[in-house]
Amino acid sequence: MPTLLSAWFNSHQPNLHPPSFYSLSLFRSSHPPPSPNPTLAMALSRFASSSRSGSLLKPLSSAISLRRPISTDTTPITLETSVPFTAHQCEAPSRTVQTSANELLTFFRDMALMRRMEIAADSLYKAKLIRGFCHLYDGQEAVAVGMEAALTKKDCIITAYRDHCTFMARGGTLLEVFAELMGRQAGCSRGKGGSMHFYKKDSNFYGGHGIVGAQVPLGCGLAFAQKYSKDEAVTFALYGDGAANQGQLFEALNISALWDLPAILVCENNHYGMGTAEWRAAKSPAYYKRGDYAPGLKVDGMDVLAVKQACTFAKEHALKNGPIILEMDTYRYHGHSMSDPGSTYRTRDEITGVRQERDPIERIRKLILSHDLATEKELKDIEKEVRKEVDDAIAQAKENPVPESSELFTNVYAKGLGVESFGADRKEVRATLP
Amino acid sequence: MLAIARQRILGQSFQKIRPAVSVLRSYSSAAKQITVREALNSALDEEMSADPKVFLMGEEVGEYQGAYKITKGLLEKYGPERVLDTPITEAGFTGIGVGAAYYGLKPVVEFMTFNFSMQAIDHIINSAAKSNYMSAGQISVPIVFRGPNGAAAGVGAQHSQCYASWYASCPGLKVLSPYNSEDARGLLKAAIRDPDPVVFLENELLYGESFPVSDEVLDSSFCIPIGKAKIEREGKDVTITAFSKMVGYALKAAEILEKDGIYAEVINLRSIRPLDRSTINASVRKTNRLVTVEEGFPQHGVGAEICASVVEESFAYLDAPVERIAGADVPMPYAANLERMAVPQIEDIVRAARRACYRSVPLAAAA
Numbered sequence: 001m002p003t004l005l006s007a008w009f010n011s012h013q014p015n016l017h018p019p020s021f022y023s024l025s026l027f028r029s030s031h032p033p034p035s036p037n038p039t040l041a042m043a044l045s046r047f048a049s050s051s052r053s054g055s056l057l058k059p060l061s062s063a064i065s066l067r068r069p070i071s072t073d074t075t076p077i078t079l080e081t082s083v084p085f086t087a088h089q090c091e092a093p094s095r096t097v098q099t100s101a102n103e104l105l106t107f108f109r110d111m112a113l114m115r116r117m118e119i120a121a122d123s124l125y126k127a128k129l130i131r132g133f134c135h136l137y138d139g140q141e142a143v144a145v146g147m148e149a150a151l152t153k154k155d156c157i158i159t160a161y162r163d164h165c166t167f168m169a170r171g172g173t174l175l176e177v178f179a180e181l182m183g184r185q186a187g188c189s190r191g192k193g194g195s196m197h198f199y200k201k202d203s204n205f206y207g208g209h210g211i212v213g214a215q216v217p218l219g220c221g222l223a224f225a226q227k228y229s230k231d232e233a234v235t236f237a238l239y240g241d242g243a244a245n246q247g248q249l250f251e252a253l254n255i256s257a258l259w260d261l262p263a264i265l266v267c268e269n270n271h272y273g274m275g276t277a278e279w280r281a282a283k284s285p286a287y288y289k290r291g292d293y294a295p296g297l298k299v300d301g302m303d304v305l306a307v308k309q310a311c312t313f314a315k316e317h318a319l320k321n322g323p324i325i326l327e328m329d330t331y332r333y334h335g336h337s338m339s340d341p342g343s344t345y346r347t348r349d350e351i352t353g354v355r356q357e358r359d360p361i362e363r364i365r366k367l368i369l370s371h372d373l374a375t376e377k378e379l380k381d382i383e384k385e386v387r388k389e390v391d392d393a394i395a396q397a398k399e400n401p402v403p404e405s406s407e408l409f410t411n412v413y414a415k416g417l418g419v420e421s422f423g424a425d426r427k428e429v430r431a432t433l434p
Numbered sequence: 435m436l437a438i439a440r441q442r443i444l445g446q447s448f449q450k451i452r453p454a455v456s457v458l459r460s461y462s463s464a465a466k467q468i469t470v471r472e473a474l475n476s477a478l479d480e481e482m483s484a485d486p487k488v489f490l491m492g493e494e495v496g497e498y499q500g501a502y503k504i505t506k507g508l509l510e511k512y513g514p515e516r517v518l519d520t521p522i523t524e525a526g527f528t529g530i531g532v533g534a535a536y537y538g539l540k541p542v543v544e545f546m547t548f549n550f551s552m553q554a555i556d557h558i559i560n561s562a563a564k565s566n567y568m569s570a571g572q573i574s575v576p577i578v579f580r581g582p583n584g585a586a587a588g589v590g591a592q593h594s595q596c597y598a599s600w601y602a603s604c605p606g607l608k609v610l611s612p613y614n615s616e617d618a619r620g621l622l623k624a625a626i627r628d629p630d631p632v633v634f635l636e637n638e639l640l641y642g643e644s645f646p647v648s649d650e651v652l653d654s655s656f657c658i659p660i661g662k663a664k665i666e667r668e669g670k671d672v673t674i675t676a677f678s679k680m681v682g683y684a685l686k687a688a689e690i691l692e693k694d695g696i697y698a699e700v701i702n703l704r705s706i707r708p709l710d711r712s713t714i715n716a717s718v719r720k721t722n723r724l725v726t727v728e729e730g731f732p733q734h735g736v737g738a739e740i741c742a743s744v745v746e747e748s749f750a751y752l753d754a755p756v757e758r759i760a761g762a763d764v765p766m767p768y769a770a771n772l773e774r775m776a777v778p779q780i781e782d783i784v785r786a787a788r789r790a791c792y793r794s795v796p797l798a799a800a801a
Binding site: 156158189190191192197199200201206207209210211214216217218219220221223225226228229248250251254255258259411412413414417418419420421426427 | 489515518520521523525526527528529530531532533534535536537538539556557560561565566567568569570571572573574576605606608628629630659660661708711746
């Protein structure tokens with residue numbers, strides 16, 4: 001049985017790029033045009049596939065030594081994804097991506113925040129402040145962050161129960177997350193949903209679903225409604241490798257393909273459906289191919305730039321041609337949930353291996369440092385800031401009250417019609433539903 | 435002794451001439467007759483016309499004109515974007531319908547029969563019914579699930595189950611079951627306009643039956659309030675609750691009972707959830723006796739809930755144990771004679787009402 005890491009290495013090229021493989025192309029720049037560097041020009045001409053490539057070139061040495069402000073610089077930077085995309089029934093998008101210092105640093109900060117948030121949730125769960133189920137996303141941050149970068153708030157996202165980070169990416173706050181996890185009023189579902197039921201309708205985030213696979217037909221329904229309403233937007237329906245075998249997924253995909261719905265099915269393949277490895281659950285673990293007539297793309301889900309590129313491609317595709325599947329090759333460091341140590345069905349070596357070789361935050365850190373977009377200290381400061389934000393939110397959430405008893409009976413219906421509802425002892429506790 | 439005295443008192447009331455207050459008499463004199471099928475079709479047509487967010491989805495609803503012709507003509511009128519034929523994949527298309535409702539559209543999802551809704555029941559309960567609560571009001575689900583429910587004729591065990599009690603036990607759902615054309619029109623229109631998920635249980639054998647409807651019922655704004663039962667026939671001796679096809683049986687039973695001097699009050703529940711407990715209890719407080727009638731399986735059925743409710747709220751008013759008439763506690767058999775035994779018949783309702791009135795034993799035997 002191949003280990004996860006060796007299997008991944010066998011199918012991919014090494015992901016480390018020496019600096020000469022990228023180009024710094026400047027267009028729409030406010031800097032004065034310098035004399036071009038011939039070596040750099042040659043390197044640039046190989047990658048200038050985009051129609052937006054400019055003619056202003058800056059020598060590499062002077063580019064690196066320039067100290068630019070880190071948080072607002074939107075000067076385009078062209079990079080390559082870790083590995084090329086693998087396509088099924090479609091043309092893969094280019095592995096050359098456009099980004100900027102601002103974007104990379106935003107990615108870094110957002111992923112660091114999510115990482116810190118999930119680790120803090122782990123501690124809160126062990127301290128018994130969080131009850132029931134708690135499914136953590138650390139390791140998979142690049143999928144949430146990269147996807148959000150490719151979308152607008154008009155596009156819809158729906159996912160399963162591992163939803164804390166997806167909720168944050170859609171604009172949720174830390175207080176809403178921690179308060180909901182601890183069952184308090186300030187939670188995004190006012191304490192009535194819990195870890196698996198985060199929603200943010202004003203950002204078109206539709207949860208937050210506990211039944212494996214159910215969110216995929218729901219997501220195709222959102223796409224149907226977007227098409228019906230002529231909104232020119234798409235829905236991303238996320239599911240795991242475990243859910244990929246669900247029949248309702250194929251039912252929904254069939255209908256989406258028949259009706260040309262702008263639905264993107266995103267398989268977050270972290271290689272384990274709870275304790276069952278993908279090779280034990282799926283006869284064909286090539287999830288990006290399982291759409292059969294529907295095109296698919298396999299993406300390195302630990303590379304936020306690859307995720308963004310794939311999602312941009314998928315959105316364009318779905319608006320024109322109907323459903324497409326994205327398989328995000330990703331990994332979760334925690335077990336399936338807080339009740340699962342995560343080490344009975346995989347080795348600790350595998351986990352540390354992925355953390356060392358493929359961690360999404362480390363990848364961006366290396367990119368930022370190697371492009372001199374920020375110093376190590378600046379990145380550490382960001383991590384400290386983020387840690388403080390998380391700690392402050394937790395402190396605030398801890399102070400927040402639990403829901404009022406009357407909340408037991410609210411929101412059963414949108415329109416309660418003055419009907420009666422009952423507590424455990426109906427002679428003791430009754431309420432009229434508004 | 436007491437039994438004989440009671441018989442005599444009831445015998446005296448037999449002498450009074452009581453006008454049978456029938457619903458039919460209260461309609462306008464120029465009453466039009468429409469079938470339940472026409473009622474449902476016109477309700478769908480009007481609601482689709484009034485609100486562009488309403489659309490239909492289900493197997494054969496479009497080109498086939500509806501498996502039972504309920505959606506006849508709607509594809510021609512509203513086009514394939516709003517009347518959608520689905521593949522035979524209930525879990526998939528029900529989930530799609532619920533997702534569309536999350537976004538704000540108003541789907542009307544047809545199940546060819548509610549037996550097939552079991553394939554999609556996770557979406558009805560977990561995706562639709564509970565969402566408004568779990569999201570603290572962010573995600574409401576204005577969807578209607580409709581289709582024939584309960585026994586038809588000779589369709590066997592897998593195609594004959596009544597789902598009223600299953601769905602009605604779930605908070606977050608509204609469950610309606612019309613009897614006549616007025617019910618069909620008014621309740622379906624109310625269901626489509628309602629912002630919550632509604633399970634709308636029709637009856638295949640009633641589709642072809644005609645009922646008189648007033649001009650008010652035919653008006654496009656006509657709506658019946660959800661959660662209110664209707665007293666189809668007033669009475670004073672025993673209350674009979676029923677829904678869907680059994681209302682017709684209960685009314686016929688009431689006519690038979692009237693000949694014996696037992697005046698039954700027939701309540702058409704219309705709404706299984708919310709259950710109109712106040713109308714039921716008020717009636718039982720008047721008559722002091724109750725017979726519940728339903729087609730579905732008896733255990734944990736609608737009648738069980740009604741009985742518990744009445745015992746809790748109106749115990750002191752009961753003069754006899756509550757009687758339950760329900761489908762037989764067996765899967766539905768095919769053979770016609772066995773099928774007849776598996777579904778309530780009018781004589782079962784009459785017998786139960788007599789028992790409730792302590793009239794089932796002949797006078798000579800009571801000593």
